[in-house]
Amino acid sequence: MRYQADIGVFGGSGFYSFLDDVEEVKISTPYGAPSDKIALAKVGDKRVAFLPRHGKDHQYPPHLVPYRANLYAMKELGVRQIIAPTASGSLKPEIKPGDFVVCDQFVDRTCGREDTFFEGPIVKHISAAYPYCERLRELAIKTGKDQGITIHDKGTVVVIQGPRFSTKSESRWYSSMGWDVINMTQYPECILAKELGICYVNIALITDYDAGLEGRDDIPPVNEEEVVKVFEENNEKVKALILEMIKRMDKDVDCPCHHV
Template sequence: MSQPSASVPAAPAADLAVIGGSGFYSFLDRVEEVEIDTPFGPPSDRIAIGELHGRRVAFVPRHGRDHRYPPHRIPYRANLWALRSLGVRQVLAPSAVGSLTPSHGPGTLAVPDQLVDRTSGRAQTYYDEGAAVHLSFADPYCPTGRRVAVATAREAGWNPVDGGTLVVIEGPRFSTRAESRWYAAQGWTLVGMTGHPEAVLARELALCYTPLCLVTDLDAGIEEGEGVTMEEVLRVFAANIERLRALVADVVKTLPADRDCPCARSLDGMTPPIALP
Protein backbone atom coordinates (compact mmCIF):
# COMPACT_ATOMS: atom_id res chain seq x y z
CA MET A 1 0.00 0.00 0.00
CA SER A 2 1.46 3.33 -1.01
CA GLN A 3 1.75 5.98 1.65
CA PRO A 4 1.07 9.66 0.97
CA SER A 5 3.97 11.95 0.23
CA ALA A 6 5.11 14.44 2.87
CA SER A 7 3.16 17.63 3.48
CA VAL A 8 5.80 20.35 3.34
CA PRO A 9 5.23 24.06 3.91
CA ALA A 10 6.86 26.68 1.74
CA ALA A 11 10.41 26.61 3.04
CA PRO A 12 13.96 27.48 2.03
CA ALA A 13 15.76 24.60 0.37
CA ALA A 14 18.93 23.07 1.76
CA ASP A 15 21.24 20.55 0.18
CA LEU A 16 23.13 19.57 3.33
CA ALA A 17 22.02 18.79 6.87
CA VAL A 18 23.43 18.28 10.33
CA ILE A 19 21.68 15.98 12.79
CA GLY A 20 23.04 16.77 16.23
CA GLY A 21 22.44 17.73 19.80
CA SER A 22 23.17 20.53 22.20
CA GLY A 23 25.83 22.94 21.06
CA PHE A 24 24.63 22.98 17.47
CA TYR A 25 21.46 25.00 17.92
CA SER A 26 23.07 28.35 17.04
CA PHE A 27 25.81 27.60 14.52
CA LEU A 28 23.93 28.79 11.42
CA ASP A 29 23.48 32.34 10.11
CA ARG A 30 20.18 33.92 9.00
CA VAL A 31 18.14 31.06 10.41
CA GLU A 32 14.52 30.28 9.56
CA GLU A 33 12.61 27.52 11.30
CA VAL A 34 10.06 25.34 9.55
CA GLU A 35 7.55 22.76 10.72
CA ILE A 36 7.21 19.75 8.47
CA ASP A 37 4.80 16.86 8.59
CA THR A 38 5.71 13.51 7.08
CA PRO A 39 3.93 10.19 6.47
CA PHE A 40 5.85 9.01 9.55
CA GLY A 41 4.77 11.81 11.84
CA PRO A 42 6.61 15.01 12.75
CA PRO A 43 10.39 15.11 13.12
CA SER A 44 12.09 15.58 16.49
CA ASP A 45 11.50 19.34 16.39
CA ARG A 46 11.25 22.31 14.06
CA ILE A 47 13.99 22.24 11.46
CA ALA A 48 16.34 25.22 11.38
CA ILE A 49 17.58 26.28 7.94
CA GLY A 50 20.35 28.80 7.54
CA GLU A 51 23.64 29.62 5.88
CA LEU A 52 27.09 28.33 6.65
CA HIS A 53 30.11 29.10 4.46
CA GLY A 54 27.81 30.07 1.62
CA ARG A 55 25.80 26.84 1.72
CA ARG A 56 22.20 26.28 2.74
CA VAL A 57 22.21 23.92 5.71
CA ALA A 58 19.36 22.31 7.65
CA PHE A 59 19.69 21.31 11.29
CA VAL A 60 17.62 18.74 13.17
CA PRO A 61 17.99 18.46 16.96
CA ARG A 62 18.09 14.68 17.19
CA HIS A 63 16.53 14.42 20.65
CA GLY A 64 14.40 17.57 20.37
CA ARG A 65 15.42 20.92 21.81
CA ASP A 66 14.30 19.88 25.28
CA HIS A 67 15.91 16.43 24.90
CA ARG A 68 12.51 14.80 25.24
CA TYR A 69 13.25 11.83 22.98
CA PRO A 70 15.42 9.04 24.42
CA PRO A 71 17.47 7.19 21.79
CA HIS A 72 14.96 4.40 21.26
CA ARG A 73 12.07 6.86 20.74
CA ILE A 74 13.67 9.33 18.32
CA PRO A 75 11.47 9.66 15.19
CA TYR A 76 14.30 8.64 12.88
CA ARG A 77 12.12 8.01 9.82
CA ALA A 78 10.43 11.39 10.11
CA ASN A 79 13.75 13.19 10.58
CA LEU A 80 15.38 11.80 7.45
CA TRP A 81 12.21 12.07 5.36
CA ALA A 82 11.77 15.71 6.34
CA LEU A 83 15.37 16.50 5.37
CA ARG A 84 15.03 14.92 1.95
CA SER A 85 11.78 16.80 1.38
CA LEU A 86 13.76 20.03 1.85
CA GLY A 87 16.24 19.03 -0.84
CA VAL A 88 18.93 17.66 1.47
CA ARG A 89 21.19 15.05 -0.09
CA GLN A 90 24.17 15.02 2.32
CA VAL A 91 23.94 14.46 6.08
CA LEU A 92 26.58 14.98 8.77
CA ALA A 93 25.88 13.22 12.05
CA PRO A 94 27.99 14.30 15.05
CA SER A 95 27.36 12.26 18.20
CA ALA A 96 28.82 11.27 21.55
CA VAL A 97 30.03 7.68 21.80
CA GLY A 98 31.83 5.39 24.20
CA SER A 99 35.15 3.71 23.41
CA LEU A 100 35.66 -0.06 23.42
CA THR A 101 39.45 0.25 23.32
CA PRO A 102 41.85 2.08 25.64
CA SER A 103 43.60 3.60 22.61
CA HIS A 104 40.57 5.82 21.92
CA GLY A 105 40.35 7.89 25.08
CA PRO A 106 37.90 10.68 25.91
CA GLY A 107 38.20 13.56 23.45
CA THR A 108 39.10 11.30 20.53
CA LEU A 109 37.40 12.00 17.21
CA ALA A 110 36.53 8.86 15.24
CA VAL A 111 35.05 8.49 11.77
CA PRO A 112 33.99 4.83 11.66
CA ASP A 113 33.57 2.89 8.44
CA GLN A 114 31.41 0.04 9.78
CA LEU A 115 28.27 -0.36 11.88
CA VAL A 116 26.74 -3.19 13.92
CA ASP A 117 23.07 -3.04 14.94
CA ARG A 118 22.28 -4.30 18.45
CA THR A 119 19.02 -2.40 18.81
CA SER A 120 15.57 -3.92 19.07
CA GLY A 121 12.12 -2.67 18.19
CA ARG A 122 13.13 0.41 16.21
CA ALA A 123 11.41 1.06 12.88
CA GLN A 124 14.35 0.85 10.51
CA THR A 125 12.95 0.88 6.99
CA TYR A 126 10.61 2.93 4.84
CA TYR A 127 9.84 -0.10 2.70
CA ASP A 128 7.82 -2.43 4.91
CA GLU A 129 4.71 -2.59 2.72
CA GLY A 130 3.94 -2.97 -0.97
CA ALA A 131 7.17 -4.52 -2.25
CA ALA A 132 10.51 -5.75 -0.98
CA VAL A 133 13.40 -3.34 -1.47
CA HIS A 134 16.84 -4.82 -0.79
CA LEU A 135 19.58 -2.20 -0.70
CA SER A 136 23.31 -2.73 -0.40
CA PHE A 137 24.55 -1.73 3.04
CA ALA A 138 27.95 -3.41 3.04
CA ASP A 139 29.59 -0.03 3.53
CA PRO A 140 27.13 2.01 5.60
CA TYR A 141 28.74 5.44 5.33
CA CYS A 142 29.45 7.80 2.48
CA PRO A 143 33.04 7.28 1.26
CA THR A 144 33.33 10.87 0.08
CA GLY A 145 31.98 12.26 3.35
CA ARG A 146 34.33 10.08 5.38
CA ARG A 147 37.36 11.07 3.31
CA VAL A 148 36.55 14.77 3.59
CA ALA A 149 35.83 14.53 7.33
CA VAL A 150 39.11 12.77 8.12
CA ALA A 151 41.22 15.11 5.97
CA THR A 152 39.48 18.21 7.32
CA ALA A 153 39.92 17.06 10.90
CA ARG A 154 43.64 16.53 10.38
CA GLU A 155 44.01 20.00 8.89
CA ALA A 156 42.20 21.41 11.94
CA GLY A 157 44.66 19.80 14.35
CA TRP A 158 42.73 16.69 15.36
CA ASN A 159 44.29 13.24 15.26
CA PRO A 160 41.19 11.46 13.96
CA VAL A 161 40.67 7.72 14.01
CA ASP A 162 40.03 6.75 10.39
CA GLY A 163 37.79 3.68 10.43
CA GLY A 164 36.51 1.28 13.05
CA THR A 165 33.16 -0.24 13.93
CA LEU A 166 30.36 1.53 15.77
CA VAL A 167 28.01 -0.84 17.59
CA VAL A 168 24.64 0.77 18.24
CA ILE A 169 22.78 -0.40 21.34
CA GLU A 170 19.16 0.12 22.24
CA GLY A 171 19.64 2.33 25.30
CA PRO A 172 18.75 4.38 27.14
CA ARG A 173 20.81 2.46 29.69
CA PHE A 174 24.55 2.02 29.28
CA SER A 175 26.08 -1.42 28.74
CA THR A 176 26.88 -3.95 31.43
CA ARG A 177 30.54 -4.85 31.81
CA ALA A 178 29.86 -8.25 30.24
CA GLU A 179 28.16 -6.68 27.21
CA SER A 180 30.95 -4.14 26.83
CA ARG A 181 33.66 -6.81 26.97
CA TRP A 182 31.77 -8.93 24.44
CA TYR A 183 31.54 -6.00 22.02
CA ALA A 184 35.26 -5.34 22.41
CA ALA A 185 36.06 -9.03 21.89
CA GLN A 186 34.39 -8.85 18.46
CA GLY A 187 36.88 -6.16 17.45
CA TRP A 188 34.29 -3.37 17.56
CA THR A 189 35.74 -0.04 18.65
CA LEU A 190 32.90 2.38 19.48
CA VAL A 191 29.50 2.10 21.14
CA GLY A 192 26.58 4.51 20.78
CA MET A 193 22.79 4.69 20.85
CA THR A 194 21.72 6.80 17.87
CA GLY A 195 23.72 5.79 14.78
CA HIS A 196 21.13 3.22 13.77
CA PRO A 197 18.69 3.38 12.05
CA GLU A 198 19.81 6.86 10.92
CA ALA A 199 22.43 5.49 8.56
CA VAL A 200 20.25 2.85 6.92
CA LEU A 201 17.31 5.23 6.51
CA ALA A 202 19.62 7.71 4.81
CA ARG A 203 20.72 4.98 2.41
CA GLU A 204 17.08 4.09 1.67
CA LEU A 205 16.54 7.72 0.64
CA ALA A 206 19.76 7.83 -1.43
CA LEU A 207 21.33 10.32 0.99
CA CYS A 208 25.00 10.55 1.91
CA TYR A 209 25.53 9.94 5.64
CA THR A 210 28.78 10.70 7.46
CA PRO A 211 29.27 10.05 11.20
CA LEU A 212 31.51 12.26 13.36
CA CYS A 213 31.92 10.42 16.65
CA LEU A 214 33.33 12.16 19.71
CA VAL A 215 34.50 9.73 22.39
CA THR A 216 33.26 10.86 25.79
CA ASP A 217 34.15 7.84 27.91
CA LEU A 218 35.73 4.43 28.10
CA ASP A 219 32.92 1.89 28.20
CA ALA A 220 32.17 -0.15 31.30
CA GLY A 221 34.17 -3.22 30.28
CA ILE A 222 37.27 -1.20 29.43
CA GLU A 223 37.74 0.89 32.54
CA GLU A 224 37.39 -0.16 36.15
CA GLY A 225 35.35 1.92 38.56
CA GLU A 226 31.68 2.79 38.75
CA GLY A 227 31.14 2.60 35.01
CA VAL A 228 29.85 5.17 32.56
CA THR A 229 27.84 8.06 33.98
CA MET A 230 25.78 10.67 32.21
CA GLU A 231 27.66 13.38 34.11
CA GLU A 232 30.95 12.21 32.62
CA VAL A 233 29.53 12.07 29.11
CA LEU A 234 28.12 15.59 29.34
CA ARG A 235 31.31 16.99 30.85
CA VAL A 236 33.60 15.66 28.10
CA PHE A 237 31.15 16.61 25.36
CA ALA A 238 30.84 20.16 26.70
CA ALA A 239 34.64 20.48 26.87
CA ASN A 240 34.92 19.60 23.16
CA ILE A 241 31.76 21.09 21.67
CA GLU A 242 33.31 24.30 20.34
CA ARG A 243 36.02 22.36 18.57
CA LEU A 244 33.54 19.82 17.21
CA ARG A 245 31.21 22.56 16.00
CA ALA A 246 34.09 24.27 14.18
CA LEU A 247 34.99 20.97 12.54
CA VAL A 248 31.43 20.41 11.34
CA ALA A 249 31.47 23.89 9.81
CA ASP A 250 34.77 23.13 8.05
CA VAL A 251 33.41 19.86 6.69
CA VAL A 252 30.32 21.66 5.41
CA LYS A 253 32.60 24.10 3.62
CA THR A 254 34.73 21.33 2.09
CA LEU A 255 32.16 18.75 1.01
CA PRO A 256 31.70 18.79 -2.78
CA ALA A 257 28.26 19.96 -3.90
CA ASP A 258 28.16 17.41 -6.72
CA ARG A 259 27.88 13.81 -5.61
CA ASP A 260 29.74 11.02 -7.40
CA CYS A 261 29.53 8.47 -4.58
CA PRO A 262 27.56 5.18 -4.50
CA CYS A 263 25.05 6.70 -2.03
CA ALA A 264 23.50 8.78 -4.79
CA ARG A 265 22.89 5.62 -6.82
CA SER A 266 21.61 3.37 -4.03
CA LEU A 267 18.10 3.17 -5.51
CA ASP A 268 19.15 2.77 -9.15
CA GLY A 269 17.20 -0.01 -10.84
CA MET A 270 14.64 -0.20 -8.02
CA THR A 271 11.08 0.98 -7.73
CA PRO A 272 10.36 1.88 -4.10
CA PRO A 273 6.74 1.15 -3.09
CA ILE A 274 6.33 4.73 -1.80
CA ALA A 275 6.82 8.01 -3.60
CA LEU A 276 9.93 9.71 -2.24
CA PRO A 277 9.86 13.45 -1.57
Protein backbone atom coordinates in the same frame (compact mmCIF):
# COMPACT_ATOMS: atom_id res chain seq x y z
CA MET B 1 8.26 22.83 -1.03
CA ARG B 2 9.14 26.43 -0.24
CA TYR B 3 12.10 25.57 1.99
CA GLN B 4 15.24 23.95 0.58
CA ALA B 5 18.63 22.83 1.91
CA ASP B 6 21.76 21.24 0.44
CA ILE B 7 23.30 19.68 3.55
CA GLY B 8 21.82 18.29 6.76
CA VAL B 9 23.34 18.15 10.25
CA PHE B 10 21.93 16.18 13.18
CA GLY B 11 23.00 18.42 16.04
CA GLY B 12 21.57 20.67 18.74
CA SER B 13 21.08 24.42 18.75
CA GLY B 14 24.74 24.95 19.67
CA PHE B 15 25.61 24.13 16.08
CA TYR B 16 23.71 27.04 14.57
CA SER B 17 22.95 29.56 17.36
CA PHE B 18 25.83 31.79 16.23
CA LEU B 19 24.77 31.89 12.55
CA ASP B 20 22.84 34.77 11.02
CA ASP B 21 19.35 34.61 9.48
CA VAL B 22 18.36 31.29 11.03
CA GLU B 23 14.79 30.29 10.23
CA GLU B 24 13.06 27.48 12.11
CA VAL B 25 10.45 25.54 10.16
CA LYS B 26 7.96 22.79 10.95
CA ILE B 27 7.86 19.91 8.50
CA SER B 28 5.28 17.14 8.46
CA THR B 29 6.04 13.70 7.03
CA PRO B 30 4.09 10.47 6.36
CA TYR B 31 6.03 9.09 9.36
CA GLY B 32 4.92 11.73 11.83
CA ALA B 33 6.71 14.82 13.08
CA PRO B 34 10.52 15.05 13.26
CA SER B 35 12.24 15.39 16.62
CA ASP B 36 11.86 19.18 16.52
CA LYS B 37 11.65 22.16 14.21
CA ILE B 38 14.40 22.24 11.59
CA ALA B 39 16.68 25.29 11.60
CA LEU B 40 17.69 26.55 8.16
CA ALA B 41 20.76 28.77 7.74
CA LYS B 42 23.45 29.66 5.23
CA VAL B 43 27.06 28.53 5.70
CA GLY B 44 29.02 30.19 2.92
CA ASP B 45 27.11 29.40 -0.27
CA LYS B 46 25.46 26.29 1.19
CA ARG B 47 21.97 26.05 2.64
CA VAL B 48 22.12 23.87 5.74
CA ALA B 49 19.36 22.16 7.73
CA PHE B 50 20.06 21.54 11.43
CA LEU B 51 17.92 19.09 13.43
CA PRO B 52 18.51 17.96 17.03
CA ARG B 53 17.87 14.20 16.85
CA HIS B 54 16.77 14.01 20.51
CA GLY B 55 14.79 17.28 20.35
CA LYS B 56 15.87 20.62 21.75
CA ASP B 57 14.94 19.57 25.28
CA HIS B 58 16.43 16.09 24.81
CA GLN B 59 12.91 14.70 25.15
CA TYR B 60 13.42 11.64 22.94
CA PRO B 61 15.44 8.73 24.35
CA PRO B 62 17.52 6.84 21.76
CA HIS B 63 14.97 4.06 21.18
CA LEU B 64 12.11 6.55 20.62
CA VAL B 65 13.81 9.06 18.30
CA PRO B 66 11.55 9.42 15.23
CA TYR B 67 14.33 8.38 12.87
CA ARG B 68 12.15 7.87 9.79
CA ALA B 69 10.48 11.27 10.16
CA ASN B 70 13.87 12.95 10.69
CA LEU B 71 15.39 11.44 7.56
CA TYR B 72 12.28 11.91 5.44
CA ALA B 73 12.11 15.59 6.44
CA MET B 74 15.71 16.04 5.28
CA LYS B 75 14.85 14.37 1.99
CA GLU B 76 11.80 16.63 1.58
CA LEU B 77 14.07 19.66 1.95
CA GLY B 78 16.30 18.38 -0.85
CA VAL B 79 19.20 17.41 1.42
CA ARG B 80 21.66 15.09 -0.35
CA GLN B 81 24.45 14.94 2.26
CA ILE B 82 24.22 14.55 6.05
CA ILE B 83 26.84 15.01 8.77
CA ALA B 84 25.90 13.16 11.96
CA PRO B 85 27.98 13.79 15.10
CA THR B 86 27.31 11.49 18.07
CA ALA B 87 28.51 11.11 21.64
CA SER B 88 29.99 7.61 21.84
CA GLY B 89 31.90 5.30 24.14
CA SER B 90 35.24 3.62 23.45
CA LEU B 91 35.78 -0.14 23.58
CA LYS B 92 39.55 0.05 23.10
CA PRO B 93 42.28 1.67 25.25
CA GLU B 94 43.89 3.39 22.26
CA ILE B 95 40.64 5.25 21.48
CA LYS B 96 40.53 7.83 24.26
CA PRO B 97 37.90 10.25 25.56
CA GLY B 98 38.19 13.44 23.50
CA ASP B 99 39.22 11.52 20.36
CA PHE B 100 37.05 11.48 17.24
CA VAL B 101 36.25 8.33 15.24
CA VAL B 102 34.92 8.39 11.67
CA CYS B 103 33.05 5.08 11.65
CA ASP B 104 33.05 2.83 8.60
CA GLN B 105 30.90 -0.07 9.88
CA PHE B 106 28.11 -0.68 12.37
CA VAL B 107 26.70 -3.69 14.23
CA ASP B 108 23.02 -3.46 15.15
CA ARG B 109 22.09 -4.65 18.65
CA THR B 110 18.82 -2.69 18.87
CA CYS B 111 15.33 -4.14 18.84
CA GLY B 112 11.87 -3.00 17.83
CA ARG B 113 12.88 0.21 16.06
CA GLU B 114 11.09 1.22 12.86
CA ASP B 115 14.11 0.81 10.62
CA THR B 116 13.03 0.83 6.97
CA PHE B 117 10.96 2.79 4.47
CA PHE B 118 10.33 -0.38 2.44
CA GLU B 119 7.27 -1.82 4.18
CA GLY B 120 5.36 -2.67 1.01
CA PRO B 121 3.79 -2.70 -1.46
CA ILE B 122 7.19 -1.58 -2.80
CA VAL B 123 9.92 -3.77 -1.31
CA LYS B 124 13.63 -3.23 -1.92
CA HIS B 125 16.69 -5.00 -0.53
CA ILE B 126 19.63 -2.58 -0.45
CA SER B 127 23.24 -3.51 0.24
CA ALA B 128 24.55 -2.45 3.65
CA ALA B 129 28.09 -3.77 3.08
CA TYR B 130 29.47 -0.22 3.13
CA PRO B 131 26.92 1.77 5.14
CA TYR B 132 28.75 5.11 5.28
CA CYS B 133 29.63 7.49 2.46
CA GLU B 134 33.32 6.94 1.73
CA ARG B 135 33.69 10.35 0.10
CA LEU B 136 32.37 12.18 3.18
CA ARG B 137 34.43 9.93 5.46
CA GLU B 138 37.61 10.97 3.67
CA LEU B 139 36.59 14.63 3.91
CA ALA B 140 35.94 14.33 7.67
CA ILE B 141 39.30 12.62 8.28
CA LYS B 142 41.25 15.16 6.22
CA THR B 143 39.48 18.14 7.82
CA GLY B 144 39.96 16.79 11.34
CA LYS B 145 43.66 16.17 10.79
CA ASP B 146 44.07 19.66 9.33
CA GLN B 147 42.55 21.03 12.54
CA GLY B 148 44.89 19.04 14.77
CA ILE B 149 42.18 16.75 16.11
CA THR B 150 43.06 13.21 17.17
CA ILE B 151 40.83 11.45 14.66
CA HIS B 152 40.66 7.71 13.94
CA ASP B 153 40.02 7.00 10.28
CA LYS B 154 37.81 3.94 10.77
CA GLY B 155 35.91 2.05 13.43
CA THR B 156 33.01 -0.33 13.92
CA VAL B 157 30.25 1.08 16.10
CA VAL B 158 28.00 -1.34 17.97
CA VAL B 159 24.59 0.24 18.41
CA ILE B 160 22.77 -0.69 21.61
CA GLN B 161 19.12 -0.14 22.44
CA GLY B 162 19.53 2.23 25.38
CA PRO B 163 18.68 4.28 27.24
CA ARG B 164 20.67 2.24 29.78
CA PHE B 165 24.41 1.76 29.43
CA SER B 166 26.09 -1.64 29.07
CA THR B 167 26.77 -4.18 31.78
CA LYS B 168 30.40 -5.13 32.35
CA SER B 169 29.80 -8.48 30.64
CA GLU B 170 28.18 -6.89 27.60
CA SER B 171 31.01 -4.39 27.25
CA ARG B 172 33.58 -7.18 27.58
CA TRP B 173 31.78 -9.12 24.84
CA TYR B 174 31.67 -6.13 22.48
CA SER B 175 35.39 -5.54 22.99
CA SER B 176 36.22 -9.22 22.45
CA MET B 177 34.42 -9.08 19.09
CA GLY B 178 36.89 -6.43 17.93
CA TRP B 179 34.34 -3.60 17.83
CA ASP B 180 35.67 -0.11 18.50
CA VAL B 181 32.89 2.28 19.47
CA ILE B 182 29.52 2.03 21.22
CA ASN B 183 26.53 4.28 20.63
CA MET B 184 22.71 4.30 20.84
CA THR B 185 21.59 6.22 17.73
CA GLN B 186 23.55 5.13 14.65
CA TYR B 187 20.95 2.51 13.81
CA PRO B 188 18.64 2.95 12.02
CA GLU B 189 19.62 6.56 11.22
CA CYS B 190 22.52 5.53 9.01
CA ILE B 191 20.66 2.92 6.98
CA LEU B 192 17.54 5.07 6.54
CA ALA B 193 19.72 7.72 4.91
CA LYS B 194 21.07 5.05 2.58
CA GLU B 195 17.57 3.91 1.64
CA LEU B 196 16.76 7.51 0.66
CA GLY B 197 19.93 7.91 -1.41
CA ILE B 198 21.48 10.47 0.96
CA CYS B 199 25.23 10.56 1.65
CA TYR B 200 25.81 10.08 5.38
CA VAL B 201 28.86 10.31 7.62
CA ASN B 202 29.11 9.72 11.36
CA ILE B 203 31.67 11.54 13.51
CA ALA B 204 31.79 9.85 16.90
CA LEU B 205 33.10 12.03 19.74
CA ILE B 206 34.44 9.66 22.39
CA THR B 207 33.20 10.64 25.84
CA ASP B 208 33.98 7.55 27.95
CA TYR B 209 35.22 3.94 28.15
CA ASP B 210 31.74 2.36 28.34
CA ALA B 211 31.63 0.01 31.37
CA GLY B 212 35.38 0.37 31.90
CA LEU B 213 38.31 -1.49 30.38
CA GLU B 214 39.31 -5.06 31.22
CA GLY B 215 42.09 -5.09 33.81
CA ARG B 216 41.88 -1.32 34.43
CA ASP B 217 40.28 -0.72 37.82
CA ASP B 218 41.28 2.94 37.59
CA ILE B 219 38.71 3.54 34.84
CA PRO B 220 35.16 3.71 36.24
CA PRO B 221 32.03 2.72 34.29
CA VAL B 222 30.37 5.43 32.21
CA ASN B 223 27.80 7.74 33.76
CA GLU B 224 25.59 10.40 32.20
CA GLU B 225 27.31 13.31 33.95
CA GLU B 226 30.72 12.35 32.56
CA VAL B 227 29.35 11.97 29.02
CA VAL B 228 27.84 15.46 29.12
CA LYS B 229 31.01 16.94 30.65
CA VAL B 230 33.36 15.53 27.99
CA PHE B 231 30.97 16.36 25.16
CA GLU B 232 30.66 19.98 26.29
CA GLU B 233 34.43 20.27 26.67
CA ASN B 234 34.84 19.20 23.03
CA ASN B 235 31.74 20.83 21.56
CA GLU B 236 33.70 23.70 20.00
CA LYS B 237 35.97 21.22 18.20
CA VAL B 238 32.93 19.37 16.86
CA LYS B 239 31.35 22.61 15.61
CA ALA B 240 34.58 23.79 13.99
CA LEU B 241 35.04 20.45 12.23
CA ILE B 242 31.48 20.37 10.90
CA LEU B 243 31.49 23.98 9.71
CA GLU B 244 34.81 23.52 7.92
CA MET B 245 33.52 20.31 6.31
CA ILE B 246 30.46 22.19 5.05
CA LYS B 247 32.67 24.88 3.53
CA ARG B 248 34.73 22.21 1.73
CA MET B 249 31.76 20.17 0.51
CA ASP B 250 30.59 20.27 -3.09
CA LYS B 251 26.85 20.85 -2.98
CA ASP B 252 26.40 19.68 -6.59
CA VAL B 253 28.36 16.43 -6.25
CA ASP B 254 27.09 13.24 -7.87
CA CYS B 255 27.93 10.37 -5.48
CA PRO B 256 27.29 6.59 -5.71
CA CYS B 257 25.21 7.00 -2.52
CA HIS B 258 22.61 8.85 -4.58
CA HIS B 259 22.05 5.82 -6.82
CA VAL B 260 21.48 3.01 -4.30
